[in-house]
Amino acid sequence: MKIGxxxxxxxxxVTLLPTILLAFLTTALISGSKKEDAQETLNHNLKAAWxxxxxRAYQMQYGMLQASAEGFIKKAIADRDKxxxxxxxxxxxRHRPYVDIWDVVDSNAxxxxxxxxxxxxxHLSFNGLVEKSIEKKASFISTEIxxxxxxxxxxxxxKAKVSTYDKKDGSAVKPELIEGMVQLVVTPVLDGKNSVIxxxxxxxxxxxxxxxxxxxxxxxxxxxxxxxxxxxxxSTNVMDGNGKKTIGxxxxxxxxxxxxxxxxxxxxxxxxxxxxxxxxxxILNNDGKVIGSLFVGIPREGFLELKYKNIKAVATIALVGLxxxxxxxxxxxxxxxxxxxxxxxxxxxxxxxxxxxxxxxPGAGKDELADLxxxxxxxxxxxxxxxxxxxxxxxxxxQQKNLIESIINSLPYCIYVIERxxxxxxxxxxxxxxxxxxxxxxGENCYSINFMAHxxxxxxxxxLEKVILGVFETGEARQLEQKVTLPDGRTVIxxxxxxxxxxxxxxxxxxxxxxxxxxxxxxxxxAGIISSEKLAxxxxxxxxxxxxxxxxxxxxLNCLYNFKNKKLTDERKYEYLDFMEEGIKRVQNIVRQLLxxxxxxxxxxxLTDINGMIEGIIPLFIHSIKxxxxxxxxxxxxxxxxxxxxxxxIEQILVNLILNAVQALGDEGLIEVSxxxxxKWYCIIVSDNGCGIPPENLSKIFDPFFTTxxxxxxxxxxxxxxxxxxxxxxxxxxxxxxxxxGTVFKVSLPIVTSKENSWQGLQGYL
Ligand code: ADP
Numbered sequence: 001m002k003i004g005x006x007x008x009x010x011x012x013x014v015t016l017l018p019t020i021l022l023a024f025l026t027t028a029l030i031s032g033s034k035k036e037d038a039q040e041t042l043n044h045n046l047k048a049a050w051x052x053x054x055x056r057a058y059q060m061q062y063g064m065l066q067a068s069a070e071g072f073i074k075k076a077i078a079d080r081d082k083x084x085x086x087x088x089x090x091x092x093x094r095h096r097p098y099v100d101i102w103d104v105v106d107s108n109a110x111x112x113x114x115x116x117x118x119x120x121x122x123h124l125s126f127n128g129l130v131e132k133s134i135e136k137k138a139s140f141i142s143t144e145i146x147x148x149x150x151x152x153x154x155x156x157x158x159k160a161k162v163s164t165y166d167k168k169d170g171s172a173v174k175p176e177l178i179e180g181m182v183q184l185v186v187t188p189v190l191d192g193k194n195s196v197i198x199x200x201x202x203x204x205x206x207x208x209x210x211x212x213x214x215x216x217x218x219x220x221x222x223x224x225x226x227x228x229x230x231x232x233x234x235s236t237n238v239m240d241g242n243g244k245k246t247i248g249x250x251x252x253x254x255x256x257x258x259x260x261x262x263x264x265x266x267x268x269x270x271x272x273x274x275x276x277x278x279x280x281x282x283i284l285n286n287d288g289k290v291i292g293s294l295f296v297g298i299p300r301e302g303f304l305e306l307k308y309k310n311i312k313a314v315a316t317i318a319l320v321g322l323x324x325x326x327x328x329x330x331x332x333x334x335x336x337x338x339x340x341x342x343x344x345x346x347x348x349x350x351x352x353x354x355x356x357x358x359x360x361x362p363g364a365g366k367d368e369l370a371d372l373x374x375x376x377x378x379x380x381x382x383x384x385x386x387x388x389x390x391x392x393x394x395x396x397x398x399q400q401k402n403l404i405e406s407i408i409n410s411l412p413y414c415i416y417v418i419e420r421x422x423x424x425x426x427x428x429x430x431x432x433x434x435x436x437x438x439x440x441x442x443g444e445n446c447y448s449i450n451f452m453a454h455x456x457x458x459x460x461x462x463x464l465e466k467v468i469l470g471v472f473e474t475g476e477a478r479q480l481e482q483k484v485t486l487p488d489g490r491t492v493i494x495x496x497x498x499x500x501x502x503x504x505x506x507x508x509x510x511x512x513x514x515x516x517x518x519x520x521x522x523x524x525x526x527a528g529i530i531s532s533e534k535l536a537x538x539x540x541x542x543x544x545x546x547x548x549x550x551x552x553x554x555x556x557l558n559c560l561y562n563f564k565n566k567k568l569t570d571e572r573k574y575e576y577l578d579f580m581e582e583g584i585k586r587v588q589n590i591v592r593q594l595l596x597x598x599x600x601x602x603x604x605x606x607l608t609d610i611n612g613m614i615e616g617i618i619p620l621f622i623h624s625i626k627x628x629x630x631x632x633x634x635x636x637x638x639x640x641x642x643x644x645x646x647x648x649x650i651e652q653i654l655v656n657l658i659l660n661a662v663q664a665l666g667d668e669g670l671i672e673v674s675x676x677x678x679x680k681w682y683c684i685i686v687s688d689n690g691c692g693i694p695p696e697n698l699s700k701i702f703d704p705f706f707t708t709x710x711x712x713x714x715x716x717x718x719x720x721x722x723x724x725x726x727x728x729x730x731x732x733x734x735x736x737x738x739x740x741x742g743t744v745f746k747v748s749l750p751i752v753t754s755k756e757n758s759w760q761g762l763q764g765y766l
Pocket of ligand 1: 656660661664688690691692693701706707708709713714715716717718719720743
């Protein structure tokens with residue numbers, strides 16, 4: 001729902017809800033009070049109706065009380081003078097024409113004379129009313145149902161006739177009612193001794209008698225009155241739809257039931273198809289039995305009309321209110337939503353990317369919408385600035401991305417990023433163009449191809465797969481060097497690094513990066529360097545060794561010369577021969593050692609007794625230091641186990657370190673070669689108290705070709721090659737040195753005693 005509609009709806013709700021509520025309340029109150037008024041009027045009318053109902057009875061009673069006191073009446077009763085009494089009754093009738101029954105009875109309730117017939121000697125009881133009056137010596141008024149026979153005797157049967165109606169369709173079904181409801185007054189006549197000698201009975205039949213309703217209508221215009229005998233109306237001024245009095249029509253059973261309880265009925269009911277607000281009182285006979293009812297009513301239409309008039313007035317007021325409220329609400333809504341709509345249009349423009357928008361709301365505006373507009377302007381300005389920044393950032397990012405991509409693509413390595421199911425996610429150009437073991441060709445889409453299937457076949461793949469899965473599980477980086485036979489039959493050495501990429505802080509890797517390079521050539525070069533460095537060491541050793549070889553050779557030559565030129569005794573000859581043999585053995589020994597060292601070997605790990613190896617190397621230097629004041633001492637740890645190393649390469653490192661130490665000492669000093677355990681490391685320490693290394697050179701001594709020695713004295717490759725060898729053994733080399741005090745080199749090698757428990761890093765080397 002649009003905000004404008006919401007506002008209008010809210011306004012209307014706020015204004016109309018109370019109005020409608022008020023209207024309802026007013027209507028309810030008015031109709032309530034009207035109902036009360038109507039009920040009160042009815043009660044009042046009912047009282048008046050009862051007064052009218054009994055008016056004639058009282059008149060009859062009054063007249064007969066006077067008559068009963070007349071002496072001639074008493075006498076006529078005592079004498080049973082029928083003629084006189086009838087004559088008298090006719091005279092009375094002339095004054096009270098409404099009286100329908102007129103009888104004089106004796107003290108036994110036997111008729112003496114009747115107005116309407118010549119009969120006598122008939123017992124008259126009228127439901128015991130006559131006997132009661134005689135017995136109580138008092139005048140009584142009562143309404144009684146008089147049967148047809150009696151009515152006929154009294155000559156008023158015709159007067160009592162009332163047409164009744166069918167209860168179902170309302171049509172007249174029976175032409176007459178055979179009973180009559182009569183208001184009776186029985187007045188006793190007493191003699192001089194106060195004894196009852198008879199009684200005068202007067203009666204006014206109510207059937208078809210309009211006097212009560214008419215009299216009430218006269219005194220209270222518009223009042224409706226009905227007198228019912230049982231459930232049939234016998235006297236009324238109520239009209240039906242055809243303008244006929246509703247005499248003979250029934251009153252509803254529900255109302256009748258209420259009347260039967262003697263409480264009467266107050267409420268709404270329908271009579272002859274019309275609705276009334278009604279009040280019914282029961283009419284009781286002498287026995288206290290309900291024989292009929294007196295009804296007063298107000299047509300409901302009149303009351304409803306009044307009620308509807310009120311509702312109409314209230315509804316009109318509400319409608320006018322609604323109209324005005326709608327107008328006012330629409331105007332206010334328009335005033336509120338106009339700037340919002342304008343702002344919405346601007347916001348839509350902003351959403352399409354146009355950030356050069358201004359709301360144009362004057363800065364002086366003080367309401368919330370002006371605030372909103374200003375905030376909007378600030379927001380758009382900030383958006384613009386942010387967009388500029390983002391654009392610049394994006395450009396930078398793009399550049400960086402391109403740069404990184406080109407770096408990755410220019411790297412001379414095959415790089416693949418692999419997900420856990422070994423599907424390829426990212427690869428670089430080298431991988432698709434120059435990788436010797438990848439099947440992917442240039443420009444091919446390798447995305448989600450299984451990495452292992454992507455590699456050229458061979459045993460090496462299974463080991464690689466194991467390592468990659470291991471990196472996924474452990475999240476620890478690994479390196480491998482593997483000999484791989486390519487499909488064209490060439491064998492290459494592949495160095496691969498496998499790095500984990502983890503989204504969490506540790507544990508399993510989500511991706512791994514596989515980086516591979518063909519190091520076959522490097523290996524060859526490295527092997528060349530190692531061997532040239534070895535040759536250099538041999539050269540340097542050779543100077544001392546040559547001297548050592550020369551000495552015995554000189555001695556041997558001298559012996560030979562003496563053999564040749566001198567006559568020697570046999571004893572002397574044997575002496576010379578022994579001397580020559582010893583000399584030749586020494587030379588042979590030296591040459592063998594040199595040969596041992598100089599031999600080229602394929603790198604291979606073997607269990608090596610390092611201490612034994614050191615013992616074997618030391619003699620090579622004896623000759624170099626013999627003429628100098630240099631002591632070469634050993635301090636080898638006891639009980640150290642053999643470890644898995646490339647014997648010849650470690651030997652080469654030691655020769656190099658000792659040679660450097662000898663050169664650092666000059667003519668005198670001390671060199672100590674020691675071995676020991678340090679945690680998981682097997683340490684070989686070569687220390688000297690020579691010239692030391694200046695601090696500025698300490699960071700350079702492991703650089704290839706760094707040397708402080710003169711031409712022909714040093715290649716500058718010794719320490720560089722040594723470090724390479726040590727790192728491939730997953731070891732480390734440390735140096736501590738002080739100028740003038742000496743230098744300590746410490747080689748630490750991992751203690752690996754078998755291929756099974758081999759240092760993980762060594763596996764690629766094995
Ligand atoms: P080279 O011995 O051929 O010069 P190296 O790589 O073995 O090459 O050594 C590099 C340099 O390190 C040497 O030139 C020397 O300056 C220094 N150096 C090596 N060992 C020692 C040592 N024990 N005492 C002093 N300097 C040393």
